[in-house]
Amino acid sequence: MQTKGTVFRYNDNVDTDVIIPARYLNTIDPAELAAHCMEDIDATFVKRVKQGDIIVAAKNFGCGSSREHAPIAIKAAGISCVIAQSFARIFYRNAINIGLAILECPDAHDGIAAGDTVSVDFDTGKITNVTKGTTFQAAPFPPFMKELIAGGGLVPYVQAKLAAKK
Amino acid sequence: MPMTMTQKILAQAAGLNQVEAGQLIEAKLDLVLGNDITAPVAIREFEKTGAGNVFDKSRVALVPDHFTPNKDIKAAEQCKMMRTFAHEKGIENYFEVGEVGVEHALLPERGLVGPGDVIIGADSHTCTYGALGAFSTGVGSTDMAAGMALGTAWFKVPAAFQFVLEGKLPKWVSGKDVILHIIGLTGVDGVLYRSMEYAGAGIANLTMDDRLCMANMAIEAGAKNGIFPIDDQTRAFLKEAGRAKYTEYAADKDAVYERVYTIDMSKLRSTVAFPHLPSNTRLAAESTHITVDQVVIGSCTNGRLSDFRVAAKIMAGRKVAKGLRCLVIPATQKIYLQALKEGLLTQFVEAGAVVSAPTCGPCLGGHMGILAKGERAVATTNRNFVGRMGHPESEVYLASPEVAAATAITGHITDPNEVA
Numbered sequence: 001m002q003t004k005g006t007v008f009r010y011n012d013n014v015d016t017d018v019i020i021p022a023r024y025l026n027t028i029d030p031a032e033l034a035a036h037c038m039e040d041i042d043a044t045f046v047k048r049v050k051q052g053d054i055i056v057a058a059k060n061f062g063c064g065s066s067r068e069h070a071p072i073a074i075k076a077a078g079i080s081c082v083i084a085q086s087f088a089r090i091f092y093r094n095a096i097n098i099g100l101a102i103l104e105c106p107d108a109h110d111g112i113a114a115g116d117t118v119s120v121d122f123d124t125g126k127i128t129n130v131t132k133g134t135t136f137q138a139a140p141f142p143p144f145m146k147e148l149i150a151g152g153g154l155v156p157y158v159q160a161k162l163a164a165k166k
Numbered sequence: 167m168p169m170t171m172t173q174k175i176l177a178q179a180a181g182l183n184q185v186e187a188g189q190l191i192e193a194k195l196d197l198v199l200g201n202d203i204t205a206p207v208a209i210r211e212f213e214k215t216g217a218g219n220v221f222d223k224s225r226v227a228l229v230p231d232h233f234t235p236n237k238d239i240k241a242a243e244q245c246k247m248m249r250t251f252a253h254e255k256g257i258e259n260y261f262e263v264g265e266v267g268v269e270h271a272l273l274p275e276r277g278l279v280g281p282g283d284v285i286i287g288a289d290s291h292t293c294t295y296g297a298l299g300a301f302s303t304g305v306g307s308t309d310m311a312a313g314m315a316l317g318t319a320w321f322k323v324p325a326a327f328q329f330v331l332e333g334k335l336p337k338w339v340s341g342k343d344v345i346l347h348i349i350g351l352t353g354v355d356g357v358l359y360r361s362m363e364y365a366g367a368g369i370a371n372l373t374m375d376d377r378l379c380m381a382n383m384a385i386e387a388g389a390k391n392g393i394f395p396i397d398d399q400t401r402a403f404l405k406e407a408g409r410a411k412y413t414e415y416a417a418d419k420d421a422v423y424e425r426v427y428t429i430d431m432s433k434l435r436s437t438v439a440f441p442h443l444p445s446n447t448r449l450a451a452e453s454t455h456i457t458v459d460q461v462v463i464g465s466c467t468n469g470r471l472s473d474f475r476v477a478a479k480i481m482a483g484r485k486v487a488k489g490l491r492c493l494v495i496p497a498t499q500k501i502y503l504q505a506l507k508e509g510l511l512t513q514f515v516e517a518g519a520v521v522s523a524p525t526c527g528p529c530l531g532g533h534m535g536i537l538a539k540g541e542r543a544v545a546t547t548n549r550n551f552v553g554r555m556g557h558p559e560s561e562v563y564l565a566s567p568e569v570a571a572a573t574a575i576t577g578h579i580t581d582p583n584e585v586a
Contacts, residue, residue, distance in 0.1 A: 023536075026240035028244070064549060066204065068204065068288075088388060090306060094306035097306060154211075
């Protein structure tokens with residue numbers, strides 16, 4: 001599986017309060033959440049983002065609150081993949097659970113600028129900066145996580161476990 | 167191989183004799199928690215699983231504490247969805263307004279969390295219960311849904327950092343100052359994916375409220391959990407909470423820690439985290455140039471009885487600075503009532519503070535004390551990210567109840583020793 005899109009680039013510690021401020025957490029509608037995605041860190045994000053675009057960030061992306069509304073908003077805004085040097089652990093779980101593609105890569109942030117076109121091969125973890133003609137390698141997922149991702153997230157996993165119990 | 171306290175609890179919950187850092191396990195859950203923001207998403211996902219009923223009606227807790235008393239129609243609808251689900255599934259631990267409190271103060275008080283428990287909560291501050299010797303960690307809504315359906319969750323067994331606490335805190339310095347100091351040392355992702363394991367003779371000098379406050383902010387260092395050994399104070403707390411059955415675990419003497427921090431608590435001073443990261447710490451005494459529009463004393467971090475006792479001691483007989491708004495929010499009804507009986511609430515109101523019903527409200531910029539553009543707050547809460555308490559151009563300074571009370575009187579950040 002592959003994706004290709006334009007990059008929105010952020011730095012360290014992008015927290016869930018800026019990804020989706022709590023003032024909008026009185027809804028669970030993905031489209032409504034997406035309408036306010038990244039509002040407090042990048043006021044023009046929602047206007048500019050297109051289906052398939054990619055977020056590239058530095059350390060500890062998604063730190064703070066456990067709100068799953070954060071990866072839901074990012075996914076519903078059209079982002080096809082978040083690449084970061086590291087993710088906060090709850091965001092990491094949440095993204096995998098809901099099927100938002102994430103990749104950990106130590107070098108991509110330094111080698112990719114905002115507005116670059118980047119393609120990602122999810123099977124190999126190869127990240128290509130099409131604009132600059134450079135490539136980066138993402139860390140591979142552990143086998144269990146690969147299974148979860150391939151199965152479509154945590155809900156199908158639970159369904160299979162429940163079925164096995166019967 | 168020796169194990170940390172966290173690893174021992176996880177091994178037992180996974181039915182294994184031995185686990186090691188990095189291992190993926192499936193553990194049995196003692197409690198699954200959600201609130202009025204996270205539970206609605208979890209309920210939607212739970213219905214998709216087709217499970218029908220929750221794994222154990224006594225092991226799910228639904229706590230509508232964030233936007234309650236309902237702040238608007240949409241919040242009311244979310245609470246209604248939660249209430250209906252709780253009723254339909256026969257969930258025993260649903261708490262209506264009138265008995266509800268801030269979840270991480272309420273569950274310990276009710277004896278619903280205890281030593282050796284494995285707890286997940288769709289709230290990042292679920293790590294609070296580590297103060298009682300539980301393994302507890304924050305997850306998202308889909309994990310909560312899976313937990314409600316299966317009664318199990320998958321975990322990567324964490325490696326650990328050890329924090330050895332020595333000595334006794336000086337007057338007006340408390341658990342909040344210790345944890346802010348620690349986060350200042352580690353940074354907000356310094357303990358990422360790991361457990362924070364507390365040890366040392368100094369722990370005996372920390373109250374349970376201090377420990378709950380410190381475990382609460384483990385997430386602010388990026389940690390998976392923060393955990394304290396069990397002592398007589400823990401046992402007394404559990405007895406008072408009516409928690410009779412539990413299993414005590416202790417770390418092996420030769421357990422492996424990736425890093426060890428030793429902290430002499432007698433050297434600590436009142437500490438403040440400046441915007442916009444909890445790790446951006448400075449001494450209160452060196453921050454007196456910061457003038458403040460609002461002070462908030464409350465939250466799952468510092469909304470407990472001892473927090474109000476110490477704040478009232480500093481504020482009694484004095485007045486809140488002119489032009490400053492001071493909000494006092496007891497975290498549970500029990501704390502509220504006790505503060506009322508002890509005359510603390512009278513002292514706050516006489517000082518010119520306002521006392522609110524239990525709610526998470528302002529901590530996350532939900533309601534009951536939102537900041538306007540350019541405004542500054544000193545809060546006993548746990549996060550000071552951009553826009554956390556309101557306008558993206560407002561500022562939050564995190565501090566202890568002692569500093570918050572002193573600041574409320576002077577109108578600028580104040581070391582309590584300056585006024586008390």
